Amino acid sequence: xxxxxxxxxxxxxxxxxxxxxxxxxxxxxxxxxxxxxxxxxxxxxxxxxxxxxxxxxxxxxxxxxxxxxxxxxxxxxxxxxxxxxxxxxxxxxxxxxxxxxxxxxxxxxxxxxxxxxxxxxxxxxxxxxxxxxxxxxxxxxxxxxxxxxxxxxxxxxxxxxxxxxxxxxxxxxxxxxxxxxxxxxxxxxxxxxxxxxxxxxxxxxxxxxxxxxxxxxxxxxxxxxxxxxxxxxxxxxxxxxxxxxxxxxxxxxxxxxxxxxxxxxxxxxxxxxxxxxxxxxxxxxxxxxxxxxxxxxxxxxxxxxxxxxxxxxxxxxxxxxxxxxxxxxxxxxxxxxxxxxxxxxxxxxxxxxxxxxxxxxxxxxxxxxxxxxxxxxxxxxxxxxxxxxxxxxxxxxxxxxxxxxxxxxxxxxxxxxxxxxxxxxxxxxxxxxxxxxxxxxxxxxxxxxxxxxxxxxxxxxxxxxxxxxxxxxxxxxxxxxxxxxxxxxxxxxxxxxx
Amino acid sequence: xxxxxxxxxxxxxxxxxxxxxxxxxxxxxxxxxxxxxxxxxxxxxxxxxxxxxxxxxxxxxxxxxxxxxxxxxxxxxxxxxxxxxxxxxxxxxxxxxxxxxxxxxxxxxxxxxxxxxxxxxxxxxxxxxxxxxxxxxxxxxxxxxxxxxxxxxxxxxxxxxxxxxxxxxxxxxxxxxxxxxxxxxxxxxxxxxxxxxxxxxxxxxxxxxxxxxxxxxxxxxxxxxxxxxxxxxxxxxxxxxxxxxxxxxxxxxxxxxxxxxxxxxxxxxxxxxxxxxxxxxxxxxxxxxxxxxxxxxxxxxxxxxxxxxxxxxxxxxxxxxxxxxxxxxxxxxxxxxxxxxxxxxxxxxxxxxxxxxxxxxxxxxxxxxxxxxxxxxxxxxxxxxxxxxxxxxxxxxxxxxxxxxxxxxxxxxxxxxxxxxxxxxxxxxxxxxxxxxxxxxxxxxxxxxxxxxxxxxxxxxxxxxxxxxxxxxxxxxxxxxxxxxxxxxxxxxxxxxx
Numbered sequence: 001x002x003x004x005x006x007x008x009x010x011x012x013x014x015x016x017x018x019x020x021x022x023x024x025x026x027x028x029x030x031x032x033x034x035x036x037x038x039x040x041x042x043x044x045x046x047x048x049x050x051x052x053x054x055x056x057x058x059x060x061x062x063x064x065x066x067x068x069x070x071x072x073x074x075x076x077x078x079x080x081x082x083x084x085x086x087x088x089x090x091x092x093x094x095x096x097x098x099x100x101x102x103x104x105x106x107x108x109x110x111x112x113x114x115x116x117x118x119x120x121x122x123x124x125x126x127x128x129x130x131x132x133x134x135x136x137x138x139x140x141x142x143x144x145x146x147x148x149x150x151x152x153x154x155x156x157x158x159x160x161x162x163x164x165x166x167x168x169x170x171x172x173x174x175x176x177x178x179x180x181x182x183x184x185x186x187x188x189x190x191x192x193x194x195x196x197x198x199x200x201x202x203x204x205x206x207x208x209x210x211x212x213x214x215x216x217x218x219x220x221x222x223x224x225x226x227x228x229x230x231x232x233x234x235x236x237x238x239x240x241x242x243x244x245x246x247x248x249x250x251x252x253x254x255x256x257x258x259x260x261x262x263x264x265x266x267x268x269x270x271x272x273x274x275x276x277x278x279x280x281x282x283x284x285x286x287x288x289x290x291x292x293x294x295x296x297x298x299x300x301x302x303x304x305x306x307x308x309x310x311x312x313x314x315x316x317x318x319x320x321x322x323x324x325x326x327x328x329x330x331x332x333x334x335x336x337x338x339x340x341x342x343x344x345x346x347x348x349x350x351x352x353x354x355x356x357x358x359x360x361x362x363x364x365x366x367x368x369x370x371x372x373x374x375x376x377x378x379x380x381x382x383x384x385x386x387x388x389x390x391x392x393x394x395x396x397x398x399x400x401x402x403x404x405x406x407x408x409x410x411x412x413x414x415x416x417x418x419x420x421x422x423x424x425x426x427x428x429x430x431x432x433x434x435x436x437x438x439x440x441x442x443x444x445x446x447x448x449x450x451x452x453x454x455x456x457x458x459x460x461x462x463x464x465x466x467x468x469x470x471x472x473x474x475x476x477x478x479x480x481x482x483x484x485x486x487x488x489x490x491x492x493x494x495x496x497x498x
Numbered sequence: 499x500x501x502x503x504x505x506x507x508x509x510x511x512x513x514x515x516x517x518x519x520x521x522x523x524x525x526x527x528x529x530x531x532x533x534x535x536x537x538x539x540x541x542x543x544x545x546x547x548x549x550x551x552x553x554x555x556x557x558x559x560x561x562x563x564x565x566x567x568x569x570x571x572x573x574x575x576x577x578x579x580x581x582x583x584x585x586x587x588x589x590x591x592x593x594x595x596x597x598x599x600x601x602x603x604x605x606x607x608x609x610x611x612x613x614x615x616x617x618x619x620x621x622x623x624x625x626x627x628x629x630x631x632x633x634x635x636x637x638x639x640x641x642x643x644x645x646x647x648x649x650x651x652x653x654x655x656x657x658x659x660x661x662x663x664x665x666x667x668x669x670x671x672x673x674x675x676x677x678x679x680x681x682x683x684x685x686x687x688x689x690x691x692x693x694x695x696x697x698x699x700x701x702x703x704x705x706x707x708x709x710x711x712x713x714x715x716x717x718x719x720x721x722x723x724x725x726x727x728x729x730x731x732x733x734x735x736x737x738x739x740x741x742x743x744x745x746x747x748x749x750x751x752x753x754x755x756x757x758x759x760x761x762x763x764x765x766x767x768x769x770x771x772x773x774x775x776x777x778x779x780x781x782x783x784x785x786x787x788x789x790x791x792x793x794x795x796x797x798x799x800x801x802x803x804x805x806x807x808x809x810x811x812x813x814x815x816x817x818x819x820x821x822x823x824x825x826x827x828x829x830x831x832x833x834x835x836x837x838x839x840x841x842x843x844x845x846x847x848x849x850x851x852x853x854x855x856x857x858x859x860x861x862x863x864x865x866x867x868x869x870x871x872x873x874x875x876x877x878x879x880x881x882x883x884x885x886x887x888x889x890x891x892x893x894x895x896x897x898x899x900x901x902x903x904x905x906x907x908x909x910x911x912x913x914x915x916x917x918x919x920x921x922x923x924x925x926x927x928x929x930x931x932x933x934x935x936x937x938x939x940x941x942x943x944x945x946x947x948x949x950x951x952x953x954x955x956x957x958x959x960x961x962x963x964x965x966x967x968x969x970x971x972x973x974x975x976x977x978x979x980x981x982x983x984x985x986x987x988x989x990x991x992x993x994x995x996x
Contacts, residue, residue: 018549021542021545021546021548021549021550022546022549022550022553024527024542024543024545024546025523025524025527025546025547025550026523028526028527028530028543029522029523029526029527032526032530036534036728037743038724038725038726038727038728038743039725040723040725040726040727040742040743041726041739041740041742041743043742044519044522044740044742044743044780045522045526045742045743047519047522048519048520048522048523049523050519051516051519051520052519052520052523052550055520055553225538226536227536227537227538228536228538228539229536229538230534230536241539242539242542244538244539244541244542244543245535245536245538245539245542245543282542
């Protein structure tokens with residue numbers, strides 16, 4: 001890079017590098033908080049993280065930025081630099097759109113709501129929770145209005161755009177509306193068919209050290225680089241750290257062994273994306289993952305397109321036999337059946353591949369209405385119950401704990417994130433469809449355990465691109481078209497039988 | 499605290515709180531670097547830590563500080579606030595005495611020297627090491643001159659004063675000169691006597707999970723609070739983290755089991771000091787440990803005054819038998835003999851209680867001469883060899899690896915730290931002597947495993963004081979006198995036989 005001729009851009013580059021390095025310390029401290037920190041350290045840790053966040057916010061809101069961004073736009077930049085500038089500008093527009101006092105108030109109120117939620121949920125205390133959530137919603141609506149005004153978007157779109165740049169709720173509504181038409185019937189058909197199938201259950205217990213060993217072997221086999229990452233345990237699995245040092249987490253229970261393994265494979269998809277972002281641009285926004293849906297497309301590619309592929313169980317089976325001894329349930333066909341078992345349930349994070357999108361459609365519809373002012377907190381239970389009836393045929397009345405109180409997202413102030421899960425599943429199916437064009441024998445490769453072709457495709461088309469292109473262009477370049485939900489439907493119908 | 503009437507002090511208070519919180523993130527990231535970080539993460543981590551250090555330095559060097567400190571001195575402050583202001587002022591004087599360019603240059607040069615040292619030491623490459631160390635020394639001398647000018651101290655005293663406020667090299671020289679007179683003869687006597695003793699060696703192997711369990715039990719028994727701390731493994735044991743979340747580390751080898759246990763007990767002393775600093779002042783300099791010698795006095799109290807006490811092996815023995823099965827060497831008297839075995843050796847960190855101070859005396863004499871310009875890097879090997887001959891009767895010629903290249907301190911630019919180890923041992927003996935006045939049956943209590951009296955004394959006199967008083971006043975209040983080396987000599991002669 002020749003920054004000597006581009007002083008405004010060079011200044012921005014250095015600022016982003018500084019922010020990236022401080023973000024590194026935040027990521028590691030947050031990872032430690034979830035994995036290793038003793039409980040007595042929590043208050044001091046939260047205060048420390050908030051202090052650094054304040055410093056970083058001040059840097060991001062530097063009043064000289066408007067001028068520097070304008071000047072940098074006039075400087076000679078190569079394609080990557082121009083893309084980087086676009087991403088810097090995007091972040092800055094959001095930062096300066098919201099008054100600092102509102103950000104601070106929101107941080108306090110969401111933190112209190114989330115904290116209270118942790119004890120309200122087990123008590124099924126909807127009234128207590130709703131009181132707090134009303135406060136959160138009021139502030140998030142304000143924030144969404146500020147952002148919407150600055151970005152020329154509707155309030156909900158302004159929130160969605162943070163996680164999924166360029167995506168609009170009208171598109172999500174169309175995609176999800178389509179899903180609503182065929183998904184419930186498909187679920188019923190599959191349930192009826194699977195009711196007649198013989199599936200052998202897993203027979204535990206499955207000792208945790210052996211589960212950990214199986215997971216580590218699988219993560220390694222899937223190409224995760226342990227010289228630049230770790231696998232640990234946390235209450236809620238996540239992928240944290242930084243691209244140079246990716247921290248995967250998982251969780252174990254000793255009566256089951258597939259959940260931890262599939263969860264770990266899911267996080268490995270996130271992890272390989274992070275580890276393979278464009279290294280020469282690390283520290284700059286252009287080297288960040290493109291969006292949350294694209295991130296989920298990687299974890300769900302690993303979990304659903306690879307691990308739940310009919311050819312993959314052959315590779316899991318010997319690992320499980322070696323770790324836990326032989327049992328009939330470990331036979332590959334049976335393992336595959338276990339991994340593709342469909343059973344409507346109340347809890348999103350326990351849902352199977354086919355019923356999962358129903359949970360997302362429901363949340364999207366409700367949270368969009370909440371942010372756009374078409375619904376209030378008190379309307380949530382009825383909306384929830386109606387959608388669960390329509391989509392999964394389940395009754396949720398009075399069960400707030402396993403209904404609208406089950407997720408951390410809303411109490412934490414995260415609105416606009418939920419759609420990314422199912423958009424990611426759609427993208428993952430689209431990548432697999434595209435792969436079949438350049439790797440016609442990809443199914444045979446997966447059967448044979450030859451995954452280099454698959455990883456090479458992902459590296460070239462997704463990982464190495466970082467945020468070089470807007471999402472639609474990334475999808476176009478990778479698969480010849482923007483998001484096309486037909487691939488997802490075809491995938492589900494092929495796998496679960498139409 | 500009524501900060502509303504003390505605006506300058508209140509500003510300083512808030513600044514220190516901010517620095518403490520950022521320091522929290524540095525401590526945890528540094529702990530992670532030494533315990534969990536995969537090797538590929540090192541460059542990014544070092545860059546992140548350096549970035550935050552730069553931000554913190556800028557805050558500490560805020561040009562408005564001179565005026566604020568002067569104003570705060572005029573404000574009504576209680577005793578703790580006044581002590582806090584004294585400590586803030588002390589740190590600021592040091593910060594503003596050294597030009598920022600010199601600090602940055604020193605950071606780069608010491609980092610390079612330390613990095614090169616890691617591969618030069620195994621190769622015994624004195625010439626290569628000396629070339630780098632000359633550069634380090636030149637910069638540290640400059641820094642020491644700047645500090646000395648600002649503080650009215652000799653260059654070496656200016657460095658020593660950082661770790662041991664108020665201590666001067668003339669005092670250290672007197673204390674260590676006295677040691678030099680009686681220590682070599684005592685070592686020879688003890689060696690001759692111990693040569694005739696029967697001591698049963700430990701018979702390994704000692705599986706690491708069992709060692710870890712013994713260490714955890716011991717740490718807990720010694721009162722360390724695992725709700726506010728952890729015990730992990732690192733290459734070089736240390737105590738890190740923050741008072742609210744203290745991170746002890748240790749290391750294990752499977753052919754031995756006492757080294758890890760005693761090392762862990764040593765770190766527990768550091769840890770309990772940190773965990774029991776005055777909680778209502780946490781985040782302010784007045785709540786920091788008084789000095790490095792006082793810190794070492796706590797770790798060495800736990801290791802030498804407690805664990806190596808003749809009555810303590812009774813409490814170790816059953817733990818070891820339970821973990822590794824019975825063996826004759828675990829008999830309490832034999833354990834005590836093993837823990838008090840004297841054998842002059844080349845390596846400081848492997849030295850026993852009696853020969854350890856010889857290593858420190860030698861380093862102090864050499865580093866003082868280096869900083870004061872009375873010796874050069876090329877003189878070190880001859881000075882080292884002469885002192886090792888006089889003090890321990892050992893020949894070190896041509897063995898640089900196990901001579902002046904054995905410690906990380908000088909390549910890392912740490913001059914003025916070494917004396918604290920032996921000053922700490924002296925203070926530890928003084929605390930035990932003082933304890934005998936208020937707890938006349940302290941020996942019987944240790945035999946009985948009743949340690950609450952001991953811990954209560956340390957809590958009241960050392961831990962809870964933080965940096966409330968200058969070191970001499972702390973010692974005076976705790977033991978009725980300032981540092982008096984007679985207690986240390988008496989302790990060694992009593993334990994090892996005069």
